[in-house]
Amino acid sequence: MKFNLFAAEEQAIEKARALGETLAVVAPDCVSDFEALVDAFQRSTREQRRLVRVSDRLQAQLGTANQELERRRLEAETALEHLREAQEAIIQAEKLASLGALVAGVAHEINTPVGIAVSCASHLADATARLKRLSDEGAVSRGDFSRYLATAGDTTDLILANCQRAAQLIAGFKQVAVDRASAERRRFNLGTYIQETLVSLQPKLRPLGHTVSVLCPPDLELDGYPGVLSQILANLVMNALTHAFPNGRVGLMAIEVEQPDSDWVRLRFSDNGQGMVEENRARVFEPFFTTRRGRGGSGLGLHIVHNLVVGALKGSITVESAVDQGTRFVLLFPRQTPERD
Amino acid sequence: MDSLNIPATGRTPGVTFDFAAGHLRLHGESYPDDVATFFGPIFTALRAYLAEPDDRPIRFDMELLYFNSSSAKVLMNIFQMLEAVAKLGRPVSVSWCYEENDESMRELGEDFSEDLRYVAFSLRDVPSGAIG
Numbered sequence: 001m002k003f004n005l006f007a008a009e010e011q012a013i014e015k016a017r018a019l020g021e022t023l024a025v026v027a028p029d030c031v032s033d034f035e036a037l038v039d040a041f042q043r044s045t046r047e048q049r050r051l052v053r054v055s056d057r058l059q060a061q062l063g064t065a066n067q068e069l070e071r072r073r074l075e076a077e078t079a080l081e082h083l084r085e086a087q088e089a090i091i092q093a094e095k096l097a098s099l100g101a102l103v104a105g106v107a108h109e110i111n112t113p114v115g116i117a118v119s120c121a122s123h124l125a126d127a128t129a130r131l132k133r134l135s136d137e138g139a140v141s142r143g144d145f146s147r148y149l150a151t152a153g154d155t156t157d158l159i160l161a162n163c164q165r166a167a168q169l170i171a172g173f174k175q176v177a178v179d180r181a182s183a184e185r186r187r188f189n190l191g192t193y194i195q196e197t198l199v200s201l202q203p204k205l206r207p208l209g210h211t212v213s214v215l216c217p218p219d220l221e222l223d224g225y226p227g228v229l230s231q232i233l234a235n236l237v238m239n240a241l242t243h244a245f246p247n248g249r250v251g252l253m254a255i256e257v258e259q260p261d262s263d264w265v266r267l268r269f270s271d272n273g274q275g276m277v278e279e280n281r282a283r284v285f286e287p288f289f290t291t292r293r294g295r296g297g298s299g300l301g302l303h304i305v306h307n308l309v310v311g312a313l314k315g316s317i318t319v320e321s322a323v324d325q326g327t328r329f330v331l332l333f334p335r336q337t338p339e340r341d
Numbered sequence: 342m343d344s345l346n347i348p349a350t351g352r353t354p355g356v357t358f359d360f361a362a363g364h365l366r367l368h369g370e371s372y373p374d375d376v377a378t379f380f381g382p383i384f385t386a387l388r389a390y391l392a393e394p395d396d397r398p399i400r401f402d403m404e405l406l407y408f409n410s411s412s413a414k415v416l417m418n419i420f421q422m423l424e425a426v427a428k429l430g431r432p433v434s435v436s437w438c439y440e441e442n443d444e445s446m447r448e449l450g451e452d453f454s455e456d457l458r459y460v461a462f463s464l465r466d467v468p469s470g471a472i473g
Contacts, residue, residue, distance in 0.1 A: 043456060047417050050452050054413040057445050061407070 005052070009045045013038065087287055091307070094300045098234060099180050106173040108203040113162035113169070120162070124155040172196035180227040183312075185337070188226045190265070191216035194255055197230040201237050209250040212237065216257040222265065224337030228312040235301045236269045236329060242292065242301075244273020244327060265335050270328040275321045284319055305329075314338050342393070345386045353379050354405055354412075360390045363397050368404035371412035380415050387419065391426050398432035399423065403450075406440070420457060427459035434461040440469040 004010065016038045024031050131148045134140045176196055194214050198205075205212065222229075237253065245251040256268045276284075283289045285306040290299030309317040315333025342360040349355030349369035357366040365387075373379040401423060403416065420435065427433040435457065437450035447464060454462040 046455060047414070050417065050449070051410050051413055053449060053452060054408070055410050057449065058409060060445075 006045060006049060009041075009048075013042055013045070016041070091287075091300060091304060094304060095231065098231065098238075101238075102173075102176065102180065102200045102234065105200040105203050106169065109199060110166050110169050110173075113165040117159045117162040117166070120155040120158045124152060124159075127151045127155075169199060172199055176200060176227070176230050180230055183225055183227050185223075185225055187221055187223045189218075190220045190222050190229075190257060191218050193226050193229065194233065194257075197233050198237075201234060204238070204241055208241075208245070208248070210241065210245065210253065211251075212253040212255060214255045216255070217259070220257065220259070220265070220335075222335055222337075224334075225312055228308050232305050232308050232313075232331070233269070235305045239301050239305075240269075240271040240273060240327070243276070244271045246274060249273070259335070260332075263335055265331075265333055267331040267333075268328060269331070270326060272326045275323045275325045275327055277323060281319060281321045285317075309333060312337070342386075342390055345383065347383075354408075356383060358383075358386065358390075360386075363399045364402075365399065366402040366404060367416075368402070370407040371405050371415075372407070372409040373412075376411040376415065380412075384418075387422065391422055396431050398434070399426070401433070401435045402438065403435065404438040416453065417456075420453065420460070424457055424460050427457075432461075433459070434463065436463050436465050438465050438467055441466040442469065 016034075020031065020034055020038065023034055127148055131140065131144065134144055173196070176193075191214065194216060198212055198214070201212075233255070240251065240253055251271055251273055253269070253271045256270075258266050258268075260266055280291060284302045286299075287303040288299040289303075306317055309315050309331050313331075313333040314337060315331055317329060317331050319327065319329050321327040344360055345356055345358040347353070347356040352370065353373045354367050354369040354371040357364075357368070359365070401419070405412070405416075408416070423433045423435065435454075437453065439446035439450060447466070450464050
């Protein structure tokens, strides 16, 4: 038997027709009114069928729209995921690039003592050759000999001092570079570590006459990730150099460390540069936010700083600034970095 | 009689009833929050227009892309009113617009025309995106 949604209505109409025939016999006056009633009922049934179809169509459209919505939601989520991955990749690349800059900075820094040592050694070699020639000729005077001794003394002192300086730079750099690349956890003296990091930045600071003063309790020992700290400081210094001191203005930067209590470290990095407007200040930590788009700004330096302070050091960072009032970054983080989960 | 013009909104259709020209048109989408409030004044105007003795032809363009069940019942009521004047001899035509490829809308049009005997009913397909 064929399924009929409106079987009951159709049966009612058939019954009404039968009733109409009876009515024609017993009450002929009522027939036309009755037929109009049956017609109205029939039309109403047809309208009901149409409304059901309209309603079904709407339901189907809703279903399609929901599917489409779900599909687009998935698409948007996938796109967001790709974007996050791309951002992460760019941030990693930026970190590597800053490691490259560190290497270049230290190479430049070591160049000076090594250069001095080489020229001293060469001067000493010349003096030695001259004395040897005189000695071969048996013509060494007392004066020649004492002049040679003076030269040898001066140059060996310089060679030694500069080689020691180079060795010290290499040791410091090695530590910073290894920390940066390996992200190993260890105990370290904060003041010393800040100084070692600043050494690699000297080539950027010195030519323009900028200085960084450091005020740090000498015995403050941290247990955590020195590489992270070094990266943070390097990025803060580079950010200040890029933005704070335009037109050859000579800048002062200061790193001040204090302990609000024995478990926490507050590190304030400030510059006396041109500062920034509130609109930019509010956005400095946003990824890809830069006022120097197309002029070498990636918009990632301070975003990385923020990530590292919050993510790696489990601390917080705030920034205060106003036009011509300089800029201050205040980092607050535990002296002993909590274990990563 | 003045024409009745109501601009379309997101939920209510555009109404363009040019009574002088005998041209009535509903277009856009129709799922008003309150059917009575929206369609009440439209029915009043339409009833007054159809009540005037006149034998000039009437053309009704149904160009709704999307309508809810209440609006469907509204359409059926309008069609019945038009059928009534057509039965008295006034030339009335109804054109049911649907977007090409929208089979179910075309079939609905056929369904809606099943009670129209005196009204000249036609289906008109238009390229999708062309009405609204």
